[in-house]
Amino acid sequence: MDIAFLGLGGMGTAMARNLVEHGHTVVAWNRSPEPAKALSALGVGIGETPAETVKHCEIAITMLADDGAVEAVSLGENGIIAGLAKGATHISMSTISVALSERLAEAHAGQSQNYATAPVFGRPDAAEAGKLFIAVAGEAGVVEKIRPALEAMGQRIFIMGEKPSQANLVKLTGNFLITGVIESLAEAFALTTKGGIETAKVYELLTETLFAAPVYKTYGSIIRDGSFSPPGFKLLLGLKDNRLLQQAGEKLETPLPFAAIIRDRFLAALAHGDGDLDWSAIAKRAVDDAGL
Amino acid sequence: MDIAFLGLGGMGTAMARNLVEHGHTVVAWNRSPEPAKALSALGVGIGETPAETVKHCEIAITMLADDGAVEAVSLGENGIIAGLAKGATHISMSTISVALSERLAEAHAGQSQNYATAPVFGRPDAAEAGKLFIAVAGEAGVVEKIRPALEAMGQRIFIMGEKPSQANLVKLTGNFLITGVIESLAEAFALTTKGGIETAKVYELLTETLFAAPVYKTYGSIIRDGSFSPPGFKLLLGLKDNRLLQQAGEKLETPLPFAAIIRDRFLAALAHGDGDLDWSAIAKRAVDDAGL
Amino acid sequence: MDIAFLGLGGMGTAMARNLVEHGHTVVAWNRSPEPAKALSALGVGIGETPAETVKHCEIAITMLADDGAVEAVSLGENGIIAGLAKGATHISMSTISVALSERLAEAHAGQSQNYATAPVFGRPDAAEAGKLFIAVAGEAGVVEKIRPALEAMGQRIFIMGEKPSQANLVKLTGNFLITGVIESLAEAFALTTKGGIETAKVYELLTETLFAAPVYKTYGSIIRDGSFSPPGFKLLLGLKDNRLLQQAGEKLETPLPFAAIIRDRFLAALAHGDGDLDWSAIAKRAVDDAGL
Amino acid sequence: MDIAFLGLGGMGTAMARNLVEHGHTVVAWNRSPEPAKALSALGVGIGETPAETVKHCEIAITMLADDGAVEAVSLGENGIIAGLAKGATHISMSTISVALSERLAEAHAGQSQNYATAPVFGRPDAAEAGKLFIAVAGEAGVVEKIRPALEAMGQRIFIMGEKPSQANLVKLTGNFLITGVIESLAEAFALTTKGGIETAKVYELLTETLFAAPVYKTYGSIIRDGSFSPPGFKLLLGLKDNRLLQQAGEKLETPLPFAAIIRDRFLAALAHGDGDLDWSAIAKRAVDDAGL
Structure with a gap:
């Protein structure tokens, strides 16, 4: 297919390559x-410009930093x-607000263009390997049309509904659940540390039994080791997604x-002063509250 | 080994059998x-009595309802x-308070008896299959002595520390983390439901990607289906464990x-009026708050 | 002085009259x-228009519903x-966001116009009696110039600082403290009600001793009597002010x-469905949580 | 009347003197x-002993540190x-748990003794001046009998109900409301401080308008000045009362x-490390969270 790809950060570059x-x-x-070159x-x-880039394409994909950029x-x-x-179809793959997604849906409809959303779960290494998980929403016919493009970037596609903003809501909800894991582990480790127990032992027990999920392993080990830098996902962006979630709420x-x-x-x-650390650095707050 | 087993509820009976x-x-x-017969x-x-039961045993295991019973x-x-x-060694396997565990440690030490703790993670089916996960704490020599007994009941043993109450703290922490998952999912599903998305789709996306852990699958499906009865673990007991956690905190x-x-x-x-439902029925509160 | 007054709701009309x-x-x-007539x-x-209205005035006062209207x-x-x-000076007396107030300050400065803020505390009856409390912020010279106008509307003027948005922040903070009183009383009354104590007795004890302040009397009696309608201040507006507070936070x-x-x-x-009740109707949530 | 007074701390000594x-x-x-001498x-x-002290008295008053002492x-x-x-009648004036108060009620009834509760609001200076506020609960006839004693110690008596533990619940609720004021002010001052506004100005505005109550003045000035030592009421005791409140809850x-x-x-x-400061020192946490 002829595809326009707008937004070549770490994630976008890997996805375009796939x-x-x-x-x-x-x-x-x-x-x-530079990234395009x-x-x-x-x-x-x-x-040269977004308009010129997408002109002859069946699909235009945006993978940009935030609402402002997508707008x-x-x-x-x-x-x-x-x-x-x-x-032709615009696939919005960025993590954007439900409200902006609804404005985009309306604007595209007004021009007889299609609009679907396909936010992704996965860090840059998953993007490079084409192993992203993709939540998709849009009219069934549109989703079928864009499926080959999505399958080139992700290992699995999950269809959330016919209304495009629904996938945006799910993406924000997924990020919320990740922060729930981070805070839970932070409180848990603060408590067991004060009880004199090595965090490595608690981590092992949890992640090899009931909590044997990637998200517990990834963030549990970051918190355990205090390895918040370099960030996989910046704390400031985490706050932004929390804000978008609460606006949707x-x-x-x-x-x-x-x-x-x-x-x-x-x-x-x-x-x-921790805005540039990994978003899991909110775990330092539970530690600080406990006087550690 | 000669082992006394005190407390034959659903879990205890299965463990004694193993x-x-x-x-x-x-x-x-x-x-x-009756359960003993x-x-x-x-x-x-x-x-006839606990004292008489344990008299000639190398190990006495308690698997009782709560602090009151263990005391x-x-x-x-x-x-x-x-x-x-x-x-001889008393292994306390119940979910009890850190404070009671510390009193027991002192009392046994005063009688030149050993004391270790070995609370378990797993529902009755895991107990029957000998597939429990066991968190153990106690002096290294004592833990080695009781290891064969523990291995008969669990698929894996995790050593938390030399102070017996440490395993109690970890058990309470584990239960806390489970309730964190329940509440997180409850909020997530309430939000996506109000956004018009089928919970089954959100559940599938989550539990087959980042949150592919037993605890998300178990509780996510209970909340999705509203199948809070019969309870796997009663809400009233969940509150009790939360209270013990906060006392430790x-x-x-x-x-x-x-x-x-x-x-x-x-x-x-x-x-x-939901005290006799499964503890995951706290999810009904997020639903109610959202006016659903 | 020659004063333009923009925004003739219940509060504004009373203030203009004064x-x-x-x-x-x-x-x-x-x-x-109609209200102007x-x-x-x-x-x-x-x-006819705001521009035309303010043209020959030394002071232009805005007392409008929200950020959108003021903008x-x-x-x-x-x-x-x-x-x-x-x-000439624009006095913004509405409850608006810190961010908009900062934009206004900049815009007026760019036109060599003065800008001050003077949000008010008090319900419509206080406005009619000229008994409002007014929090003012702006350059000292500007504040002195507008003082006669402010004194016509309020019983007392409190100067918060030289930066106009500071009075907006204080106004939002004041409203936050009121909601803190409402929630505190709601929890307190829910608890004592479940303990079999008449709320009227608890109300009397509190408001005639340590909590003998207007805000406890006003909201305590509304909550005690459940008299949330007609609203003194709509719940939906309360949410708006909470949102502005959190944005400032x-x-x-x-x-x-x-x-x-x-x-x-x-x-x-x-x-x-309580959006049109008085904002103190959030007290119904504590009651509902307690199963009353 | 013949009155036994048990518990001669700062408050008790002043009350006995009255x-x-x-x-x-x-x-x-x-x-x-020493204090008795x-x-x-x-x-x-x-x-010599409590039993001997109360033997010939119509009234026995306890004003002791906590549940353990009263028990x-x-x-x-x-x-x-x-x-x-x-x-004869035991008047429990300490701040104790609802649960202990219910045990005492039962124990006294079993001995055909009367039991009433009369916890007080006010700091030591109010106790010395006989200006305490007293919340009373007990059978109407008993309350009438003890009224002269209570009136010697307090400026006003508020009757909460016929069940003695009700006054205990109200006392805990009152202390909860005070902590609500402390936390509210702490958050408010943290925010306005970060907005560049002098706390003294915010304090003045609040306490001379809607929040013109003793509790706002007392704690507002302590927080404004950071004068948490010497404590009027120790933070550790504040935590204790919070615990008793939550147990009642x-x-x-x-x-x-x-x-x-x-x-x-x-x-x-x-x-x-702030356990020995005034309980309003919890305000330091909001300040710390804000990075001040």
């Missing part, structure tokens, strides 16, 4: 041009909306008490 | 005599302390904000 | 014209910024755990 | 004898129960989310 390797024709755009050796074309690239001057052909009139505690952990972490 | 099947000689005691066909002896059976008239031989001067939220969920669940 | 009664010349503007009998002029009236086409004379990297609990109370109240 | 000054005949007992100049008799003095060997005449199946947050503040304060 599209090429699966035989798709890719034209890329990035705010700063790095892909040109693979035969990837380089677009500018999609709805701004020379944006995707302005350039995408009728009947407000719109849907759903209290989320765990999310509220985690928000305060993020703020206290920022106040202590 | 001891017999591994060639140990077991004499059993239970407050009501049911084991006599296997060649299990029946004791009465251990420290009461005709209790284990009164009957156990010098050099107070003693160790460690704030546990997630545990505090879960406590309030337990109380609200009781106030709504 | 300005007239203190001898000021007032020209008014409101989105819908009602004031014309007092000699109040009526403006439109101030920064929009034919807004205050466009019409206000150099050296995020910007200032300050965790506010009580505010987080109150936010969830607001959301649960909305989910139960 | 009884004497109102013409009552007082015999006193204290665990350490200091009262003998006023004509106060000194008892020992009341139910222990040579305790009040053992010595009090049939028809558990028994009455009432979630208390604000109380839960305050509990964690107490624990974090202990972990930071």
Whole structure:
């Protein structure tokens, strides 16, 4: 398929590369041009503006930093909306707000363009290996059309519903659950440490029995070792996703008490200068509260 | 080995049976005599009082309902302390408080008896299959002595430390982490339900990707289906363990904000008449808060 | 002084009337014209647009519903910024966000106009009696200039600082403290009610001893009597102010755990259809949690 | 009346003195004898044991440190129960648990003795001036009998109900509300401080308007000035009362989310070595969370 890929950060570059390797024709755009040039050796074309980049493509994928970037690239001057052909599909793969996703759905519908969302679970190494998990939402016919592109990037696709913003909500919910694991482990380790027990032993017991899941292993070992830098996912971005979750919670009139505690952990972490560490560094707050 | 087993509930009966099947000689005691009689066909002896039951044994195991029962059976008239031989070992396998465990450690030391703790993770089916996970704490020499007995009941033994109450603390911490999963999932499902997404789809995405752990599968499916009855572990007992955890947290001067939220969920669940449901029925509170 | 008054809700109308009664010349503007006409009998002029209304005034006061209204009236086409004379002062008296207040400060500075903030504490009856408490922030010279106008509306003026948004932050903080009182009393009454004690007795004890403050009397009696309708201040507006508070908390990297609990109370109240009741109706949540 | 007074701390000594000054005949007992001797100049008799002290009195008042002390003095060997005449009344004025109060009620009833509770609100200076506020609970006839004694110690008596433990519950609830004020102010001041506003200005605005109550003035000024030492009421005792409140909440199946947050503040304060400061020193936690 002819695919435009907008947003070449660590994740996006790996995903675009997988599209090429699966035989798709890719034209890329990035705010700063260097990452696109790095892909040109693979035969990837380089677009000048988002509108120009997506013009002849069946699919335009955005994988950008945040709401602001997606809004500018999609709805701004020379944006995707302005350039995408009728009947072509914008797949929004970034972690964005439910509210922006609903605005995009409406804007694309107004131009007879398709819109689907496909946020991903997985760190950069999973992106490189094409092993992402992808939550998809959109009209069934649209999802079927874009499936080959998604399968080039992910090991498995989960369909959440027909309304595009539903996959955004699920993505934010998944990130919320990860922060729940981080805070739970932080409190647990603070308590057992004060009880004189080596964290390594508690970690081993937990992650080899009931909690034998990737998320406990990944974050349990980071917290155990205090290896919050370099960050896999920055704390500041974690706060952003928590904010988007709570905005969705407000719109849907759903209290989320765990999310509220985690928000305060993020703020206290920022106040202590930890914004550039891995988001699991909120674990330092439980340790600090316990006077350790 | 000659082993006394005190406390023949669903878990205890299965564990005693496994001891017999591994060639140990077991004499059993239970407050009501019926469960002990049911084991006599296997060649299990029946004791009259705890003291008399443990008299000629190298090991006395308690697997009782709560602190009150363990205190009465251990420290009461005709209790284990009164009957156990010098050099023999009491293994406390119940989920009890750190404080009681410390009292028992002191009491046994005063009688030149050994004391170790070995609380278990696993539901009755795991107990029957001898597949429990066992957290052990006690002096290294004592733990080595009792290892054959533990290996007859569990698939794996995790040594937490030399101070017996440390395994009790880890057990309470493990149960806390389970309740953290329950509350996290409850909030997540409440939110996605209000967003119009089928819980079954969210469940599948989570439990087949980052959260592919037994605890998410078990409780996620119970919450998804609302199958809180019959209970695997009663809500009232869940509140009890939360209370013991928070008492330990107070003693160790460690704030546990997630545990505090879960406590309030337990109380609200009781106030709504759900005390006899499975402890995961605290999930109904998040649903109720969201007006569903 | 020549004063433009923009925003004639219940509060604004009473405040404008007090300005007239203190001898000021007032020209008014409101989105819908009726409330302005009602004031014309007092000699109040009526403006066509915000810009035109403020044109010949030394002071322009905004007392509008929310950020959106203040933004439109101030920064929009034919807004205050466009019409206000150099050296004249815009006093923002609405409860608005710190962020918008900072934008307004910058915009006015760019036009050589003055900007001060003067949010008020008090319900409509206090506004009518000219008995509001007013928190003021702005450059000292500007505050002195506008003092006569403020004194016509309030019984006392409290100067918070030289940066206009500081009074907005204090106003949001004051509203937060009120919600803290509401939630505290709600929990207290739920507990004593379950203990079989009449709420009227607890109310009397509290409000005639340590808690003998207007805020405890006002909200304690509303909660005691369940008289949440008609609302003195709508629950939906309470949620809005909580949101603005938390946005300020995020910007200032300050965790506010009580505010987080109150936010969830607001959301649960909305989910139960109580958005149009008085904001103290969040007290129904504590009652509901206790199964009453 | 003939009154036995047991427990001569700072509060008890002042209260006993007021009884004497109102013409009552007082015999006193204290665990350490010195404080009783200091009262003998006023004509106060000194008892050897609680039982002997109360033997010829119509009223026995306990004003002791905690549940343990009240239990020992009341139910222990040579305790009040053992010595009090049939028809005489034990007034428990300490802050004790609802559960112990219920045990005392039962024990006294079994001996045909009366039992009432009368916990007090007020610091030592109010006790000396006879200006305490007293919450009373007990059978109406009993309360009438003891009224003259109570009026000698307090400026006002509030009757809570016929069940003695109800006044204990109200006392714990009152202390909970005070901690709610402390935490609210702590969060408020942390936020406004980060917003660059002097706390003294915020304090003045609040305590001279909506929050013009003794409790806001007292604790607001302590927090503003950081004058947590010497303590008016020790943080460790504050934690104890919070624990008793939450035990009551558990028994009455009432979630208390604000109380839960305050509990964690107490624990974090202990972990930071602040147990001997005034209980309002939990305010340091909000400050610390904000990175100040």
